Amino acid sequence: MKSRCKIPPQKKSGKTAAHVSRSQTPLTDMNRNLFNNVPMINHWQAKKNRSYLKKIYHECPNYVCQRSWHQYIVYSRELQKQDILPLLEDPDTFMANGRMLKNGNTCTLSLVNVGGLGLVVKRYNIKNAWHALKRCLRPSRAWKSWKNAHRLALLGIPTPRPMALVENRWGPLRSKAYFITEYIEAITLDNLLGSGKVEENNRIDLIEQFVEMLQLFVDASLSHGDFKATNFLVDAGQILITDLDAMREHHYKWPFRRAFKKDCKRFMKNWINLPEVEKTFQERLQNFLILS
Numbered sequence: 001m002k003s004r005c006k007i008p009p010q011k012k013s014g015k016t017a018a019h020v021s022r023s024q025t026p027l028t029d030m031n032r033n034l035f036n037n038v039p040m041i042n043h044w045q046a047k048k049n050r051s052y053l054k055k056i057y058h059e060c061p062n063y064v065c066q067r068s069w070h071q072y073i074v075y076s077r078e079l080q081k082q083d084i085l086p087l088l089e090d091p092d093t094f095m096a097n098g099r100m101l102k103n104g105n106t107c108t109l110s111l112v113n114v115g116g117l118g119l120v121v122k123r124y125n126i127k128n129a130w131h132a133l134k135r136c137l138r139p140s141r142a143w144k145s146w147k148n149a150h151r152l153a154l155l156g157i158p159t160p161r162p163m164a165l166v167e168n169r170w171g172p173l174r175s176k177a178y179f180i181t182e183y184i185e186a187i188t189l190d191n192l193l194g195s196g197k198v199e200e201n202n203r204i205d206l207i208e209q210f211v212e213m214l215q216l217f218v219d220a221s222l223s224h225g226d227f228k229a230t231n232f233l234v235d236a237g238q239i240l241i242t243d244l245d246a247m248r249e250h251h252y253k254w255p256f257r258r259a260f261k262k263d264c265k266r267f268m269k270n271w272i273n274l275p276e277v278e279k280t281f282q283e284r285l286q287n288f289l290i291l292s
Contacts, residue, residue: 049151049154052150052154053147053150053151053154056074056146056147056150057074057143057146057165058074061077062076062077063075063076063077064076064077064080069169069170069171070168070169070170071089071166071167071168071169072165072166072167072169073088073089073164073165073166073167074146074164074165075088075163075164075165075180076161076162076163076164078163079114079117079163079164081115082114082115082116082117083114083115084114084164087112087114087119087121087180088164088166088180091121091123091166091178091180092123094110094112094114094121095108095110095112095121095123096110097112098110098111098112098113098121099111099112101120104125105125105127106124106125106127107122107123107124107125107141108122108123108125109121109122109123110123111183117182118182118183119163119164119180119181119182119183120160120180120181120182120183121178121179121180122142122145122178122179122180122181123176123177123178124140124141124142124176124177124178124179124245125176126175126176136173136174136175138174139174140167140174140177141177141179141245142165142166142167142177142178142179142245143165143167143177144244144245144246144247145162145165145179145244145245146162146165146179148244148245148247149161149162149181149244150162151220151222151247151249152241152244155216155219155220155222156216157213157216157217157241158238158239158240158241159181159240159241159242159244160181160182160183160184160233160240160242161181161182162179162180162181163180163181163182164178164179164180165177165178165179165180166178166180179245184233184235184240185235186233186234186235186240187233187234188229188230188232188233188234189206189210189229189230189232189233189234189239189270190229190230190232190270190271192206192234193206193271193274193277194273194274194277202237203277203280204280205237206234206237206239207277207280207281207284208284209238209239210232210239210281210284211284211285213239213241214264214285217260218260220249221249221250221251221253221256222247222248222249222250223247223248223250223256223259223260223262223263224241224244224246224247224263225245225246225247225248225259225263226243226246226266227263227264227266227267227270228243228266228270229267229270229271231243264285267281267285268281268282268285
């Protein structure tokens with residue numbers, strides 16, 4: 001019998017995608033230690049979520065899974081209408097013919113078009129033989145990104161929709177891997193706030209959105225691992241988070257607090273040249289009891 005991967009129902013709390021109703025009490029008025037209180041996500045829901053995250057790598061009603069000696073592929077059934085298999089079986093060719101978004105040493109991003117659908121293909125590169133040896137028996141960064149994107153969706157934290165995961169393999173040994181998401185025409189958070197074209201009310205709204213997103217990370221004991229401003233996109237006034245391969249769930253308070261504090265300190269470095277934005281973020285983050 002095939003395992004089912006129906007998305008588990010979430011606790012209804014009035015929060016969706018880091019957009020808490022503005023009529024609710026703002027976080028600045030909450031007098032509580034965020035690291036000592038019981039998480040909002042209860043034990044039952046967390047267990048259901050973990051069960052679901054195990055199934056996203058297998059054939060189920062939401063996903064198609066194909067395995068061979070040389071390749072592992074899982075992709076959304078939505079893509080079956082787009083004749084997606086040529087891309088999944090040979091992503092490098094499509095990336096070379098697409099629009100290069102980033103060509104780095106560790107990863108390469110390209111925008112490709114399949115049947116009128118824009119997709120971002122992120123390839124995690126193998127730098128050398130030693131790097132290949134270290135990575136071959138471990139879950140790939142694309143594998144982790146696929147899981148973390150689904151984890152965020154369960155928590156109501158906006159991120160580009162995960163569409164496919166591809167791993168080149170030789171039997172059980174992993175090589176290059178690809179994480180494919182929907183393409184969103186968006187602007188990075190630093191470019192938007194630094195443009196000087198954002199009205200004060202909209203700027204405050206974006207900052208509040210970010211703080212609410214942090215609250216969801218705290219509730220789920222998640223650290224991201226790379227809070228560069230370029231990893232936050234803004235689309236139609238909504239903040240989305242990207243670059244998920246280093247994100248992890250912590251099971252103990254102190255390791256989580258240390259990692260989360262590191263995230264927020266990295267985030268503050270983005271605003272050194274924008275003193276007004278830096279000051280506002282500094283004031284809001286201090287309410288999380290994480291900045292010295």
